[in-house]
Amino acid sequence: GQNIDQPTEMTATEGAIVQINCTYQTSGFNGLFWYQQHAGEAPTFLSYNVLDGLEEKGRFSSFLSRSKGYSYLLLKELQMKDSASYLCAVSGSNYQLIWGAGTKLIIKP
Amino acid sequence: DAGVTQSPTHLIKTRGQQVTLRCSPKSGHDTVSWYQQALGQGPQFIFQYYEEEERQRGNFPDRFSGHQFPNYSSELNVNALLLGDSALYLCASSGPDSSNQPQHFGDGTRLSIL
Numbered sequence: 001g002q003n004i005d006q007p008t009e010m011t012a013t014e015g016a017i018v019q020i021n022c023t024y025q026t027s028g029f030n031g032l033f034w035y036q037q038h039a040g041e042a043p044t045f046l047s048y049n050v051l052d053g054l055e056e057k058g059r060f061s062s063f064l065s066r067s068k069g070y071s072y073l074l075l076k077e078l079q080m081k082d083s084a085s086y087l088c089a090v091s092g093s094n095y096q097l098i099w100g101a102g103t104k105l106i107i108k109p
Numbered sequence: 110d111a112g113v114t115q116s117p118t119h120l121i122k123t124r125g126q127q128v129t130l131r132c133s134p135k136s137g138h139d140t141v142s143w144y145q146q147a148l149g150q151g152p153q154f155i156f157q158y159y160e161e162e163e164r165q166r167g168n169f170p171d172r173f174s175g176h177q178f179p180n181y182s183s184e185l186n187v188n189a190l191l192l193g194d195s196a197l198y199l200c201a202s203s204g205p206d207s208s209n210q211p212q213h214f215g216d217g218t219r220l221s222i223l
Contacts, residue, residue: 045213089151096157096165096167097212099144099151099154101150101151102151
């Protein structure tokens with residue numbers, strides 16, 4: 001079957017660095033997306049990885065290893081506004097996005 | 110440049126009723142996907158429309174149906190509503206090859222079934 005696993009909840013301190021992991025097993029692979037979702041709001045796109053390696057975009061970076069079925073989202077210089085859920089989604093076969101349940105990130109002062 | 114718009118924002122229905130939710134995609138997008146998101150869960154794929162046809166469908170019963178119009182806007186219809194249908198319904202739009210393009214989401218319709 002198809003499955004995406006993420007930790008349910010993580011806590012970090014303002015100004016620190018946090019890594020959110022995502023492991024996946026899917027039929028077909030056309031890339032992996034990370035989205036941010038604040039409570040009561042729509043998900044917003046953060047990053048897309050289709051090749052192995054690290055993609056850096058400001059304070060956020062995303063890493064992919066296709067052979068290991070593994071990705072992580074790295075958030076640096078954490079700010080209070082980064083408190084949100086972070087969703088990992090894999091583009092499998094037939095145009096379908098398979099979503100993880102999301103990781104709720106709590107930032108403490 | 111308008112993003113994805115959904116209506117209504119909130120809706121309250123009773124069991125057995127029918128509901129229609131509406132979505133206008135982001136300008137330049139022609140593909141619309143619908144998702145159901147329960148509280149504390151990730152979005153669950155319902156179906157995707159492209160060129161006015163259902164291109165792919167997730168694991169949802171036939172009570173869930175949809176339509177796409179020539180202007181790319183879309184509707185989601187749910188018949189014979191159940192308590193378990195209470196959720197946030199998200200519409201997302203993208204270009205035709207959504208497998209490698211980010212989807213842009215609307216703010217969703219929160220549906221409550223009493």
